[in-house]
Amino acid sequence: MAETETAAVSVVNGGPALGGFSKEKLVDLLRHMLLYRRFEEKAEEAYAIGKIGGFCHLHIGQEAAAAGCILPLRPDDYVIGSYREHTQALAKGLSPNAVMAELFGKASGSSGGVGGSMHIFGADSRFMGGNGIVGAQAGLALGIAWAIHYRGGDQVCVCFLGDAAVNQGGFHESMNMASIWKLPVIYVVENNAYGMGTKFSRMSDTEMVQKAVSHGVEATVIDGEDVMATYAHIDALVERVRGGNGPQFVDVECYRFKGHSMSDPVSGTYRSKEEVDERTENADPIKLLRDRMFTADILTREELAAIDKEVRSIVDAAVAFAEAAPEPEVDTLYKNVYSEINPHGRLFFDGRGR
Amino acid sequence: MAETETAAVSVVNGGPALGGFSKEKLVDLLRHMLLYRRFEEKAEEAYAIGKIGGFCHLHIGQEAAAAGCILPLRPDDYVIGSYREHTQALAKGLSPNAVMAELFGKASGSSGGVGGSMHIFGADSRFMGGNGIVGAQAGLALGIAWAIHYRGGDQVCVCFLGDAAVNQGGFHESMNMASIWKLPVIYVVENNAYGMGTKFSRMSDTEMVQKAVSHGVEATVIDGEDVMATYAHIDALVERVRGGNGPQFVDVECYRFKGHSMSDPVSGTYRSKEEVDERTENADPIKLLRDRMFTADILTREELAAIDKEVRSIVDAAVAFAEAAPEPEVDTLYKNVYSEINPHGRLFFDGRGR
Amino acid sequence: MAQLTYRDALNQALAEEMERDGDVFLMGEEVAEYDGAYKVSRGLLERFGDKRVKDTPISELGFAGLGVGAAMVGLRPVVEFMTFNFSFLALDQVINSAAKMLSMSGGQIGIPMVFRGPSGAALQLGAQHSHACETWYLHAPGVKVVTPSTPADAKGLLKAAIRDNDPVAFMEGELLYNVRGEVPDDDDFVIPLGVADLKREGGDVSIITHGSMAHVALQAAGALAKDGIEADVLDLRSLRPLDVDAILATVAKTNRAVYLEEGWPYLGVGAQIVSIIMEEAFDDLDAPVLRVTQADVPMPYNKHLETWARPGAARVVEACKKVLYV
Amino acid sequence: MAQLTYRDALNQALAEEMERDGDVFLMGEEVAEYDGAYKVSRGLLERFGDKRVKDTPISELGFAGLGVGAAMVGLRPVVEFMTFNFSFLALDQVINSAAKMLSMSGGQIGIPMVFRGPSGAALQLGAQHSHACETWYLHAPGVKVVTPSTPADAKGLLKAAIRDNDPVAFMEGELLYNVRGEVPDDDDFVIPLGVADLKREGGDVSIITHGSMAHVALQAAGALAKDGIEADVLDLRSLRPLDVDAILATVAKTNRAVYLEEGWPYLGVGAQIVSIIMEEAFDDLDAPVLRVTQADVPMPYNKHLETWARPGAARVVEACKKVLYV
Numbered sequence A, B: 001m002a003e004t005e006t007a008a009v010s011v012v013n014g015g016p017a018l019g020g021f022s023k024e025k026l027v028d029l030l031r032h033m034l035l036y037r038r039f040e041e042k043a044e045e046a047y048a049i050g051k052i053g054g055f056c057h058l059h060i061g062q063e064a065a066a067a068g069c070i071l072p073l074r075p076d077d078y079v080i081g082s083y084r085e086h087t088q089a090l091a092k093g094l095s096p097n098a099v100m101a102e103l104f105g106k107a108s109g110s111s112g113g114v115g116g117s118m119h120i121f122g123a124d125s126r127f128m129g130g131n132g133i134v135g136a137q138a139g140l141a142l143g144i145a146w147a148i149h150y151r152g153g154d155q156v157c158v159c160f161l162g163d164a165a166v167n168q169g170g171f172h173e174s175m176n177m178a179s180i181w182k183l184p185v186i187y188v189v190e191n192n193a194y195g196m197g198t199k200f201s202r203m204s205d206t207e208m209v210q211k212a213v214s215h216g217v218e219a220t221v222i223d224g225e226d227v228m229a230t231y232a233h234i235d236a237l238v239e240r241v242r243g244g245n246g247p248q249f250v251d252v253e254c255y256r257f258k259g260h261s262m263s264d265p266v267s268g269t270y271r272s273k274e275e276v277d278e279r280t281e282n283a284d285p286i287k288l289l290r291d292r293m294f295t296a297d298i299l300t301r302e303e304l305a306a307i308d309k310e311v312r313s314i315v316d317a318a319v320a321f322a323e324a325a326p327e328p329e330v331d332t333l334y335k336n337v338y339s340e341i342n343p344h345g346r347l348f349f350d351g352r353g354r
Numbered sequence C, D: 001m002a003q004l005t006y007r008d009a010l011n012q013a014l015a016e017e018m019e020r021d022g023d024v025f026l027m028g029e030e031v032a033e034y035d036g037a038y039k040v041s042r043g044l045l046e047r048f049g050d051k052r053v054k055d056t057p058i059s060e061l062g063f064a065g066l067g068v069g070a071a072m073v074g075l076r077p078v079v080e081f082m083t084f085n086f087s088f089l090a091l092d093q094v095i096n097s098a099a100k101m102l103s104m105s106g107g108q109i110g111i112p113m114v115f116r117g118p119s120g121a122a123l124q125l126g127a128q129h130s131h132a133c134e135t136w137y138l139h140a141p142g143v144k145v146v147t148p149s150t151p152a153d154a155k156g157l158l159k160a161a162i163r164d165n166d167p168v169a170f171m172e173g174e175l176l177y178n179v180r181g182e183v184p185d186d187d188d189f190v191i192p193l194g195v196a197d198l199k200r201e202g203g204d205v206s207i208i209t210h211g212s213m214a215h216v217a218l219q220a221a222g223a224l225a226k227d228g229i230e231a232d233v234l235d236l237r238s239l240r241p242l243d244v245d246a247i248l249a250t251v252a253k254t255n256r257a258v259y260l261e262e263g264w265p266y267l268g269v270g271a272q273i274v275s276i277i278m279e280e281a282f283d284d285l286d287a288p289v290l291r292v293t294q295a296d297v298p299m300p301y302n303k304h305l306e307t308w309a310r311p312g313a314a315r316v317v318e319a320c321k322k323v324l325y326v
């Protein structure tokens, strides 16, 4: 099995800048990542002034994972994620308006304001949600992939997880079943090195790819700050998986620039200011792509400014939309607990007149 | 990691007959396995005439796993198992009387007749029970090993599991924690090839040792029909584990000669009569040891007959004891739900006068 | 009308619904090649193939999650727990995913699936294999819970559960599989969820129950009749949706009620029924509503203790006489 | 008496019991280096070292099992669930192992351990992070359940729970950690489990409650007083063991009761309390006992909907007036 393993695990490096990417494509990747960045910055502001409540987990610093792992997909492919899923939802096609309105808890939000930051859903875009239970999406993704297989489709399901989710037993059950039934699921672990305040290496003696391979799932590691490398790698994997070759696991190495959630300090507790500053300086996927494009002379400062202006206006519009959107009505609460109110019998027992 | 892996996985073969084993030791192993065999045969009879009820999972054919993995232990080491645990309990020092009486549901049973076949416990012998939930003992064994580590002891905890338990997520969580904290647990998988009617290979694309190694747990495979090989192998592992070198995983390959439980046919459904007959003929650990001892001229037919006579009388006595033993009293039920009845407040709500 | 066992009635319901709708599939441990641990799925593998009847590893959390995920994209999974005792391992996917999905997605994603298998004690299976699991599935809104007591109910309710667009926990009686009874042949024989069944009519006292205890209630009613006491036996059949009207009707008629269930008393189903009667029929009561349940202890292995711990007909008779002050 | 927050009271209880007994250890996610997600274990790692204050991976089933196993051989684990919402993943080890061990081992092996953490809704955490989990821990015999509402209760009850020789689910109020109150300094300040606390005395109506809702009950009682209605506020504090005498006493005094709880109605704690009152105090009642609970829906994220869904003081006042027929 040592063979299987070495065969399966391979590190994919960045590859030559611009290799295979047209300018349009690169601009598109840059625009996407900038949109995600500005979106999350706005969310942070809105949270600070109480427009957004509850837990709010920002994706700042990890934009390349969302762009690189989702933009290669077809509209009919599926994506499911954790509670750190705002940008993945945008990448899969939800409108910034709908996502921002959801964060604001408004009726026009993607989940009608009832889901919140951790529960962004977009059935039409096949974004199957934010999940608040670490690892739960691995079970759900397995089912989505099973359904694809059951119907003989050629779609794939990309399942985003955090590095700490690798230690959940349910994740292993999911990988084992995906492997024995050759299901079209790609487990994307956004390995930002920490689960809350805990470094992955404190909670595992081995590399996570080994754990995937041990179930028969092919596993690779990719530099998740390099959007081009990530995109190219996932693009290739998706084709393999579409071909019915079974599941894939990808350790996407990245870094969380902000705290775990709004209540967690950026640095000073479990990671030093130096560490965070160093990463923010050297591992910013947006800067990395921008600079590559500058050096290759396929992006001017003016173009960049224009793109940034464009995405900022999109995000400003989203905030304005969210502000203006109506609050949800109380009876939506009861409308969506059960999809049908059976003609007989009582379903609700709170004596609140239902 | 390919290195770690090949380093960790190694197949241990039978080794030269009698190699390192004194005649006394061999006779002792033989006597033990014969006792287990006769004990289970009696249990089977008693079940057939309704003296034993519920689920009853026999260990016939797997005696070498119990003898080989438990007899090398010290009295202060711990063993925990599944619901197929009668013989492991005997091996760890419970009296045949107490175990048989438990199967009969009598007050003199190891659990006072309240536990039954799946819940044999012997705290004094440090046999920590039978567990009816597949894989649950992996979590409990982790805690026992944690306690040993916490107290700085040099005991080990041997955790018996079935092959199908390897697919339980909780088992992976247990192995990961045992690995990162270097806990003194030895996971013994009695790999009898089937979980009920399901062959392990149908539910895993990889060898189970790979799954253990992927968490950093050293893993080995052993011929579990060869009691000498098994004993020698476990004996060596126990010393390693006592030394604080962390957990071990052993795939003990064996075969279940009887049905999964009394209600499951021996053959004809998920395994052929030919297969069962072949294994029963060629993989019987008792026959294997006996024949080796015959060929090596350290056992005569007379000696064997004497040993068999002796263990049969022990088992007959156990049945007589169980028959004669009293039924438990109703109030033991309430005595053992909580270890202390708090001086204040009500604990039981059945209105049955408590 | 055919005479069928409860097992075969379930088997027919599965086969008919799978025939009717290609999105319905059955998944669980030993459901395919082994025909099911209790043989409920006998013959389905041959008939529908190994995509629609699927054996799983022993990974309850994982395959429960698989079912929920498949339902999210429109399949209609029937996930079998070999017994509900093992479903504690899967409860997170039931409570946090299945029960919440429609609500937290703002109505976008429903979960049309069934979790089914035996629940409750069989014979001498001991502490870990004898749970009546209703309470764990009832407390959180979002799941429906059904507990058939007869072959006809088993068939009609399972068909309704499979056609239902919400998650349904369908709890079968481990001791009922061999029970025989009349079952309509009609392929469209569906019993709507939320309709209780008055299994015996009598005006003196109401024995309200669900699941396998309906049989015990009928025994008790028979015994009471010998003493000239006529009991209503109301089998709720479905606990959510719950036929509150039927409960209030029998209480209004008899003014005296006993709730009988297989499980434990502390937050057993009866507690909820009592509190509904308290709130909505207080003035109808001539006596407090009493409850008959399992003894409040883990189920013992010993046969006599187990029998003692179960809620038997004698205890029901006693409770009925108590509320009748006789 | 010192003024302490609920958080610091818990921290003191942990520190004192760990000081007192070397077998007590704390384990869970982020409890050590991070001082606990809610900072309840602040400073304990430095003080007791990394064997006695242990961070775990996100493996709830695994480390809950670890706790039970360690307790089987005599340690006294305090296992923290970051919140009880995540404990559904671990429930099998609670129900099938911890709750059953003493019984199925025939009294040989007890489980002296505490499962603790916040339970119930905080603010806008949405459907999956807002469960009041009492019911799932109460139905099966073998576990004790404690729900402190004040800093003093938090300290006294946690010390009692740690010293108790049975498994105790200790459910803290996620919104109570910053609440301040008087706490006796005494190292041996222990509040025995099973003793309710009459937090306000008044003879007209009884508001019975537990956990964080005790504060809402007191608000409601204050509002009622303005209308000349004096309410008893009985905080049960411990749900198993349950102070039934205190419940019966307040009902005997006021003849009217309302049960207030944070969680859902279907088989919420109130259902059991109502059925106990029905059985044991029926003749004391001048009105049906009413219940005030969370709306019977998954907790919504939207602030206004969440507020609406919670059981607020206004609803309690309304229920009290209803049972008083005013």
Ligand SMILES: Cc1ncc(C[n+]2csc(CCOP(=O)(O)OP(=O)(O)O)c2C)c(N)n1
Pocket (backbone or CB within 6 Å): A082, A084, A132, A133, A134, A161, A162, A163, A164, A165, A166, A190, A192, A194, A195, A196, A256, A260, D029, D058, D060, D082, D086, D089
């Ligand atoms: C089952 C479960 N346990 C604990 C938590 C609390 N929690 C939320 S996020 C988190 C850390 C997860 O880290 P990781 O998986 O690396 O994802 P990241 O936050 O880094 O994206 C924890 C412990 C939870 N939500 N679910």
Ligand SMILES: Cc1ncc(C[n+]2csc(CCOP(=O)(O)OP(=O)(O)O)c2C)c(N)n1
Pocket (backbone or CB within 6 Å): B082, B084, B132, B133, B134, B161, B162, B163, B164, B165, B166, B190, B192, B194, B195, B196, B256, B260, C029, C058, C060, C082, C086, C089
């Ligand atoms: C969690 C759980 N799921 C299902 C079962 C039902 N069950 C009992 S034994 C068994 C098969 C286990 O096979 P294996 O682990 O190989 O052990 P063996 O019986 O072969 O010794 C199953 C599915 C159970 N007891 N617990």
Ligand SMILES: [Mg+2]
Pocket (backbone or CB within 6 Å): A162, A163, A164, A190, A191, A192, A193, A194, A195, A196
């Ligand atoms: Mg992380």
Ligand SMILES: [Mg+2]
Pocket (backbone or CB within 6 Å): B162, B163, B164, B190, B191, B192, B193, B194, B195, B196
């Ligand atoms: Mg096996």
